[in-house]
Amino acid sequence: MKPRTSKNYQEEVLKKYRREKGGEMSGYLSTPTCSQIRDACIYLLNSRKEKKDDYILVRFFEFKSGDINIRDIENFGLGKFKAIEKFLKGEIKHTSTKNINLISWLIDFQPRPYEEFLKSNGSTHPYETDEQVPDHTNPPQTSEAPISPPEEEDLKKRRRLIITISIIFASLLMIMLILKPSLFNSNPIPNNENHCMAWADSLYVEVSCTSHPYSDFGTKVEPMDRVKLNSFxxxxxxxxxxxxxxxxxxxxxxxxxxxxxxxxxxxxxxxxxxxxxxxxxxxxxxxxxxxxxxxxxxxxxxxxxx
Incomplete structure (x- = not known):
């Protein structure tokens, strides 16, 4: 039996998909689009949960809280499903490990995820893959060399220097923001009668503040808001x-x-x-x-x- 690799895994998953057109999820995946792939994930979320599936979902959807929920999937950008759509349609030949793992979950491919696929052949070392997948169940033991006193003191000095530079930079940024009108605007709008606006049927226009409280358009005179003036x-x-x-x-x-x-x-x-x-x-x-x-x-x- 030939060794199992990332390429083998992708080929086996794609073969099952083409043979069954998504199997149980064929209604979503026979002619997949980004929105259909997302909807399939929402449908399966609470019905297909094997031991390793949480790892697949957390890694793909990057759940910050660690809680897997439908709302996070609904708000997940459709563009992130594009590579999966192209892979299933044969427009690209390879995709990332987290993408192929999600596909394996959607079509109920076994064994999954990728590292389980390797283990099923008795593999004890990593094979070629486009991403390194950490094993969260058995984290590797690491040993760190002790830091000598001179190195520790040097590290403390560097930290103090970084903190000092950060404080100076933040202070300068605040000063620049406060002084921004005079520094960056060659023609600042004076705080006078022209610094107001009013609604004129379909957009805001500049008006004289002396016309307060109502403009010639019969609408309320408001303080100038440049963002609203230009975009509303x-x-x-x-x-x-x-x-x-x-x-x-x-x-x-x-x-x-x-x-x-x-x-x-x-x-x-x-x-x-x-x-x-x-x-x-x-x-x-x-x-x-x-x-x-x-x-x-x-x-x-x-x-x-x-």
Whole structure:
């Protein structure tokens, strides 16, 4: 019998997958996508737990607390399943050990994980692998040479020097942040009547603070917030609008008026008129309220604004 290696392991797992198309998980894995692979993990989480499976899941999903739970998997980036999808589809020939271990769990390959696969052949030394897998059940015994007094004193001096440099650096950083407007802004905005803004139908515009409490647009005068001024806008959307980023974070937020009208915004926060909290977009809202196409109209902005 030829020695078992990482290459053998990947070949055997892939052979079982192609033969059974995922077996029990064929509904998710016969034509796998990143989201289907994640959903299969969620489905199996509480139903397939053998002795070594916790190690496979903790290593792949990098659970910080050590507790394996569905919410962490739901929030796990879909892009991290891409290599698994490509491997199962034959687009790449090799993948990492933690990826192949997760596949072995999904299709119930035995023996798993990789190190158990090696042990099943009586192997007593590591074979070729793209990652070194630590054995958490029997950690290796290590011996450290005692540190001599001069070396210990030198180590203490280095630590004190590092701490001193860190304190100095932190202090300089705080000073720079405090003085940032005068250091980095060649044209700082003076703390005068122009340092305010107000909502003008579809976006914030700069207005005179002397018009407090209400601007010429009939909206409340607010202290200047450069981030909100540049990024918070009311927009019209269609099915062609990008509602989510590549990592599935919302790019649009919405508000439903008492009359049932839907308003869409480019950033989270409070509605500029009602003060109510905006809600992040969901697939249900898109399907229910977003039209296939609309005619764009210009935002209302008076010509003689201050």
């Amino acid at each position: 806008k009311k927009v019209e959307v269609t099915m062609a609008t990008d509602f989510f980023s590549e990592d599935e974070k919302p790019l649009i937020w919405y508000f439903k008026t008492k009359g049932g009208e839907m308003e869409f915004f480019t950033a989270p926060g409070l509605h500029p008129i009602t003060g109510e909290t905006l809600r992040k977009i969901t697939p249900y809202i898109i399907e229910t309220y977003v039209p296939l196409h609309i005619n764009n109209t210009d935002s209302f902005l008076p010509r003689n604004q201050e």
